[in-house]
Amino acid sequence: MPSHSDILHKHPVSGTIVEEWIIPARGYAAFQMKKGQVLRFVDVEGKQVPDLVCFNAEDLGEAINMGNSLLINKRREFIKGNVIYSIRCRPMMTITDYSNALSYSYGPMCSEEVNRIRYGVPNTPNCRGNLAMALGPWGFNYRDIPNAFVPFMNVEVDGNGTMEIREPTSVPGDYYDLRAEMDLLIGISNCPQERNPCNGWNPTPMGVIIYQ
Ligand SMILES: [Zn+2]
Numbered sequence: 740m741p742s743h744s745d746i747l748h749k750h751p752v753s754g755t756i757v758e759e760w761i762i763p764a765r766g767y768a769a770f771q772m773k774k775g776q777v778l779r780f781v782d783v784e785g786k787q788v789p790d791l792v793c794f795n796a797e798d799l800g801e802a803i804n805m806g807n808s809l810l811i812n813k814r815r816e817f818i819k820g821n822v823i824y825s826i827r828c829r830p831m832m833t834i835t836d837y838s839n840a841l842s843y844s845y846g847p848m849c850s851e852e853v854n855r856i857r858y859g860v861p862n863t864p865n866c867r868g869n870l871a872m873a874l875g876p877w878g879f880n881y882r883d884i885p886n887a888f889v890p891f892m893n894v895e896v897d898g899n900g901t902m903e904i905r906e907p908t909s910v911p912g913d914y915y916d917l918r919a920e921m922d923l924l925i926g927i928s929n930c931p932q933e934r935n936p937c938n939g940w941n942p943t944p945m946g947v948i949i950y951q
Pocket of ligand 1: 790848849865866930931932
C-alpha cells in the first residue's frame with residue numbers, strides 16, 4: 740500500500756513546495772500564506788472534505804464571504820477560474836486546478852448546534868469548533884467563524900430545490916488548488932463529521948501543500 744507521502748505527491752505541483760504536512764483525521768490548522776502562493780488540498784485516503792476559511796492578513800475583519808462569491812461568480816457549483824471573494828467583494832483566492840471538481844460553496848458548516856438539531860447528539864466534534872480552536876491564537880472565537888468553502892464536498896440539489904449531502908467521489912491523491920490573491924490568514928477544519936455521508940461516514944487525514 741502506498742504511504743501517505745507517496746499519495747501526497749501522486750500529482751506533482753507546478754512550482755516549488757514551500758511547506759507540506761498532513762492534518763490528522765478530525766484535526767485543524769491555521770497559518771498565513773503570501774499573495775501568489777497556492778494552497779493544495781490532497782485527499783490522502785479519499786472521500787474527505789476540508790472546510791476552508793480565510794482572512795485578509797493585513798485586516799482580519801475582511802473575511803471570506805461565500806454569499807458574495809456565489810453572486811459574483813453567478814454559479815452554485817464552482818469551477819476552475821472562479822474566485823472566492825471577501826465581505827468587501829475583493830478577490831481572496833482563485834480556483835486554479837483540481838483532479839476532482841466537486842465542492843460546496845453555500846457556506847454553512849457542521850457545528851455543535853447543527854449536529855444536535857440534525858442528529859440529536861450533543862457535544863459532537865464539529866468544523867466550527869475546530870476553526871475556533873485553529874484561529875484562537877489570532878483572537879477569533881466560536882461565533883466569529885465565517886462560512887466556509889469546501890473542496891471535494893458532494894451536495895446534490897434536486898429539481899425541487901431539496902439539498903442532499905452525498906459521499907464525496909474523491910479517491911486517494913485527488914487534489915484541489917487555490918491561489919492566494921492577497922496575503923491571507925487561512926483556517927482549515929478537516930471535517931470531523933461522521934453522522935452524514937460528507938466524509939464517507941469515516942473522517943480521514945487531509946494533505947496540505949503550499950507551493951509557489
Ligand atoms: Zn464539518
